[in-house]
Amino acid sequence: MATVTEEARSTWHDHVSDAEYRMVMEFLFREAMLLDAGRLVEWLELLAPQIRYTLETPRFEMVQATMRQGEPSVCLMNEDMGSLEARVKQLTTPSLTLAENPRSISRRFVTNILVERHEGQLLAHSNVLLHRLRVGQGAPHGFSTQRTDRFAMIDGRLKLAQRQARLDEPMINTHSISAMF
Amino acid sequence: MNAMFGQELRNDETTFSRSIFSSEGVHAAEIETIFNSTWLYVAHAAELPDPGSYVVRPMGGDEAIIIRGKDGVIRGFLNSCRHRGMQLCRADAGRSSRLVCPYHAWTFDSEGKLVTTSYDQHYDKAWFDELGLTPVGRIDSYKGLIFASWNDQVCPLDEHLGDLRWYLDILFARTPCGVTPLGPPQRWVVDTNWKIAGLNFLDSQHALRTHAGPLDAVYKAGGPPPQELAKLVDRSPQITFPQGHGIVSALRGDAPPFAGWDEALVPLFEQTLSPAQFAHFRDCPPQVGTIFPNLSWAEPLLTVSTRTPPIHFLLLRLWQPRGANQIEVTSWYFADKEASEEWRHASHLVAAQSFGVGGVFDEDDMEAWAGISRSIRNPISRRVPVHFNAGRGMAPIENFSGPGTAYPSLLIDRAQLGFLTRWRELMGKAEEVA
Numbered sequence: 001m002a003t004v005t006e007e008a009r010s011t012w013h014d015h016v017s018d019a020e021y022r023m024v025m026e027f028l029f030r031e032a033m034l035l036d037a038g039r040l041v042e043w044l045e046l047l048a049p050q051i052r053y054t055l056e057t058p059r060f061e062m063v064q065a066t067m068r069q070g071e072p073s074v075c076l077m078n079e080d081m082g083s084l085e086a087r088v089k090q091l092t093t094p095s096l097t098l099a100e101n102p103r104s105i106s107r108r109f110v111t112n113i114l115v116e117r118h119e120g121q122l123l124a125h126s127n128v129l130l131h132r133l134r135v136g137q138g139a140p141h142g143f144s145t146q147r148t149d150r151f152a153m154i155d156g157r158l159k160l161a162q163r164q165a166r167l168d169e170p171m172i173n174t175h176s177i178s179a180m181f
Numbered sequence: 182m183n184a185m186f187g188q189e190l191r192n193d194e195t196t197f198s199r200s201i202f203s204s205e206g207v208h209a210a211e212i213e214t215i216f217n218s219t220w221l222y223v224a225h226a227a228e229l230p231d232p233g234s235y236v237v238r239p240m241g242g243d244e245a246i247i248i249r250g251k252d253g254v255i256r257g258f259l260n261s262c263r264h265r266g267m268q269l270c271r272a273d274a275g276r277s278s279r280l281v282c283p284y285h286a287w288t289f290d291s292e293g294k295l296v297t298t299s300y301d302q303h304y305d306k307a308w309f310d311e312l313g314l315t316p317v318g319r320i321d322s323y324k325g326l327i328f329a330s331w332n333d334q335v336c337p338l339d340e341h342l343g344d345l346r347w348y349l350d351i352l353f354a355r356t357p358c359g360v361t362p363l364g365p366p367q368r369w370v371v372d373t374n375w376k377i378a379g380l381n382f383l384d385s386q387h388a389l390r391t392h393a394g395p396l397d398a399v400y401k402a403g404g405p406p407p408q409e410l411a412k413l414v415d416r417s418p419q420i421t422f423p424q425g426h427g428i429v430s431a432l433r434g435d436a437p438p439f440a441g442w443d444e445a446l447v448p449l450f451e452q453t454l455s456p457a458q459f460a461h462f463r464d465c466p467p468q469v470g471t472i473f474p475n476l477s478w479a480e481p482l483l484t485v486s487t488r489t490p491p492i493h494f495l496l497l498r499l500w501q502p503r504g505a506n507q508i509e510v511t512s513w514y515f516a517d518k519e520a521s522e523e524w525r526h527a528s529h530l531v532a533a534q535s536f537g538v539g540g541v542f543d544e545d546d547m548e549a550w551a552g553i554s555r556s557i558r559n560p561i562s563r564r565v566p567v568h569f570n571a572g573r574g575m576a577p578i579e580n581f582s583g584p585g586t587a588y589p590s591l592l593i594d595r596a597q598l599g600f601l602t603r604w605r606e607l608m609g610k611a612e613e614v615a
Contacts, residue, residue: 055539059365060457062275074365074462077539082486090541091192096394099544120352170273171509175551176544 216241257317344584385591425473425603427596494532
C-alpha cells in the first residue's frame with residue numbers, strides 16, 4: 001500500500017509544465033474549499049470512479065535499538081467509491097450523523113505542493129493541516145497530514161484516482177476523524 | 182467514600198450515581214480495587230512472534246512491557262528502570278535481545294534480569310538478582326489472549342474468564358491455527374469514562390438509533406430493513422456472567438448459515454469447535470461483548486457500501502482509563518489465520534471503514550460518549566441518578582444453547598447491569614476498607 005509514497009520519496013520523476021502544476025494546485029485548493037464548506041457531494045465529483053483512498057498513521061517502533069518510525073503503518077481508512085458515497089451520505093444527512101451535526105468548523109491549509117509525471121499520470125505530493133473545531137470541544141484539533149495523489153484525466157477533466165494520506169499522529173488525540181483529507 | 186457514591190446507590194440495585202462515571206475519587210479507588218487487583222488484557226500472542234519481541238501496554242495507571250524471552254516464555258514488567266525509574270521502552274513496540282535504559286544504560290535481558298549497570302565496578306554484584314525489572318504479579322493466556330495482573334494473589338485466569346471461555350473459543354480459537362491481528366492497533370483518545378465504553382458494547386438500544394446512517398447503507402446493500410432488524414434485535418439474547426462479562430448475541434434471522442464468511446473456513450469451524458459451539462456460532466453468534474473490566478469485542482456482519490456485500494470482521498478493544506474522564510483506546514482487527522488473503526483483505530477493508538477512529542459507526546458512538554461525560558461531571562447533573570432497569574422483571578431463557586445467564590432481548594439492560602453489579606461488588610469491598 002505504501003509503494004507510491006515510498007517510491008516517490010526516493011525518486012524524482014518527470015517534470016511537469018507550469019500549466020499542469022497550476023491545474024493540480026487549483027484542483028487541491030478547490031477540493032479543500034469544498035471539504036471545508038461541507039459540499040461533499042460536489043467533492044465526490046472530483047473523484048475518479050476507481051478511487052482508492054487510504055489514511056494511515058505511523059507508530060513508534062524500536063528494532064535492535066534502531067528507532068524506526070513510519071513502518072509498519074496503522075490503517076485508519078481504506079475507501080473506495082462505494083464507501084465514500086456512504087460516508088458522504090451519512091455526513092450530509094442531519095438525521096444520520098451525530099459526529100457532524102452540527103457540522104464542525106473546518107479549515108484546511110494545503111501547502112508544499114510538488115507535482116511530477118509518472119507513467120503518464122500526474123502525481124502530486126502535498127501537506128495539509130486540518131484545523132477543526134467540533135461542537136462541544138473547547139479546543140480545536142489540528143490534523144497534520146502528508147498526501148500523495150495520483151490523478152487521471154477523464155473526459156478532459158482532472159480527477160483524483162488515488163490518495164494515500166498519512167496522518168502525523170500515532171496516538172490520535174481526538175475521538176474520531178469523520179473528515180476527509 | 183460512601184457520600185461520594187450517593188445515597189441512591191444503596192436504594193435500588195438498578196440505580197447508580199452518575200458520579201461513578203465522573204468522579205476522580207471513585208476512579209482512584211477503581212485503580213486500586215479493580216485495575217491493580219484483577220486480570221487485564223495486554224496483548225495477543227501473535228504480536229510477540231520472536232524471542233525479544235515486545236509491546237508496551239497500559240495496565241491500570243501504569244505501563245507494562247510485555248516481552249517474549251529467549252526461552253520463548255512471555256513475561257510482563259513495569260516499564261520503569263530499576264535504577265532511577267526511567268521509562269525503559271519509549272516506543273510502542275520492538276524487538277531486542279536486551280532492554281537498555283536510555284539514561285545510564287542499565288541493561289536487562291529479555292527475562293528481566295539485570296545484566297550490567299555499565300559501571301559494575303562500583304556495584305555489589307550480589308544485589309543484581311534483586312535489581313531485575315519489576316515483574317507483573319501474574320501473567321497467563323487463554324487461546325492466544327494474554328492477560329496480566331499486578332496482583333500476585335489474583336484468582337486463576339480460567340476462573341476470571343469462567344464460562345465466557347466457551348464463547349471466546351468461538352471468537353478466537355474456532356480454527357486449528359486461531360486468529361491473528363491484522364497489523365498493529367489503532368490508538369486514540371476519547372474524553373469519556375472507561376465504563377461508558379464497555380457498557381456501550383452491551384447496549385443495543387443505541388445501535389438502532391445512533392447508527393441509523395451505516396445501518397441504512399447495510400439495508401441498501403441487501404441487509405434487513407430497519408424495522409425487521411429492530412424486531413430481530415428485540416428477540417436476540419444477551420448473556421451475563423457473574424464475573425461481570427456480557428455478550429450481545431445476534432440471531433441469524435433469514436440470512437443463510439455462515440453468510441459473510443470465507444466458505445473454506447466453515448469446515449474448519451466444524452472440525453475445531455464442539456457441536457454445541459458450532460451450532461451456536463451458526464445460529465446465534467456472540468456478536469458483541471465486554472470482558473470485565475475494560476476489554477470489548479465486536480464481530481458483526483456488515484458493509485458500509487451499497488457496492489460491497491456484507492462481510493464479517495473481528496474487532497478487539499481495550500479501554501484504558503486516563504483518569505475518570507478520559508480513555509486511551511487500543512483497537513485491533515483480527516482474522517483467522519487460515520482465511521484466504523482475498524477474504525482477509527475484504528474483511529479488513531470493511532472493518533476500518535466501519536469500526537475504528539476513522540469508522541462510520543465509531544464516529545457517532547464516540548460523540549455520544551464524550552457528550553455524556555461533558556454533562557454528567559457537572560455539579561447539578563452529577564446528582565441525578567442513572568438507571569439500568571430495562572427488562573428488570575424479565576426471566577432468563579431456560580435451557581439456553583450456551584453457558585451464562587441469557588435473557589431473550591437485546592433491548593434490555595441485564596448485561597449492562599451485570600457489569601455494574603460486578604463493579605459494585607468489588608468497589609463495595611473498597612468502601613469497607615475506606
